Amino acid sequence: MKGLKLKRRGLLAGVGAMVAAPHLARAAWPERPLQLIVPFAAGGGTDISARTMAQFLERELGQPVVVQNRPGAGGEIGLSAIADARPDGYTIGIINTPGIVTIPIERSPRWSLASFTFIAGVVEDPTTFAVHPESPMRSIADLVAAARAKPGEVTIGTQGVGSAGHISALLLEQAAGIRLECVSYAGSAPAAVALMRRDIQVTTASLGESLTFAQQQPWRVLGLMSSGRSEFARDVPTFKEAGYDIRGGSLRGIGAPRGLSEDVVRRLSAAIGAVLRHPEFREASARTFQPLRFLDSTEYVEYLREADAAHRALWRLRPWNS
Numbered sequence: 226m227k228g229l230k231l232k233r234r235g236l237l238a239g240v241g242a243m244v245a246a247p248h249l250a251r252a253a254w255p256e257r258p259l260q261l262i263v264p265f266a267a268g269g270g271t272d273i274s275a276r277t278m279a280q281f282l283e284r285e286l287g288q289p290v291v292v293q294n295r296p297g298a299g300g301e302i303g304l305s306a307i308a309d310a311r312p313d314g315y316t317i318g319i320i321n322t323p324g325i326v327t328i329p330i331e332r333s334p335r336w337s338l339a340s341f342t343f344i345a346g347v348v349e350d351p352t353t354f355a356v357h358p359e360s361p362m363r364s365i366a367d368l369v370a371a372a373r374a375k376p377g378e379v380t381i382g383t384q385g386v387g388s389a390g391h392i393s394a395l396l397l398e399q400a401a402g403i404r405l406e407c408v409s410y411a412g413s414a415p416a417a418v419a420l421m422r423r424d425i426q427v428t429t430a431s432l433g434e435s436l437t438f439a440q441q442q443p444w445r446v447l448g449l450m451s452s453g454r455s456e457f458a459r460d461v462p463t464f465k466e467a468g469y470d471i472r473g474g475s476l477r478g479i480g481a482p483r484g485l486s487e488d489v490v491r492r493l494s495a496a497i498g499a500v501l502r503h504p505e506f507r508e509a510s511a512r513t514f515q516p517l518r519f520l521d522s523t524e525y526v527e528y529l530r531e532a533d534a535a536h537r538a539l540w541r542l543r544p545w546n547s
Contacts, residue, residue: 321477
């Protein structure tokens, strides 16, 4: 009987160890380096955001965070790599709007919004419209008036069909009842060069890009597609102030494959929130004009649902690949 009691105790201890093992495994995450996939080339605004985030995130998690650029197809290749990864918390990636919602609308990728776990929003970089410093247009009202006087003749540079700049131009067209002539460039920098050469009359750029360009060459920023004026450019009015309550640009967030455990989502979201509150991170972000906006997982998902609905409505009115 004594031996039987000892065996029972040993069996119970073993069962207890097996029950505790999953908890210990979860508590130990992360036990090795993380990979942060960037769906765009090195050196761009998204890449800068990712590398700044990685430096501070690894301090919070106690493991290296290695940035891997997977550019191509407007972000589709990198987003595919994120969606296809194991949902173990060791592969995360930068998720950008509008691409995460526009790509499934305009084509048929092998992923959808349901293919991802959305962890947190981190940077919201709104679109600006800018003109040559000698342009007669000094406000959004002037731009709208010019477009109404000559429908389809006012040229505006964008970063390609379906890009944040292109979608922003379409949003203004819809809100103001005007038609612009969108001209595609390989990026904001070539469009800025075209503007200064007066090849085009207006160009789009994210706030960070616009302020960076303005340091190198003078131009006039007409307006900002944001809910309020930016701390980086208090003198730049919003489109809302001009009578058009529209928002455009890119929200950069952190996502992972579908199926990531709630424990890891909470840990990552908390770590990202701590990073965004860190004074050194905020200083580093300010130096590169990155407008920070933290959204937890629930808020981030709701933001993307609203963005998806808005872009589908826009597509029905004006398909942007036509």
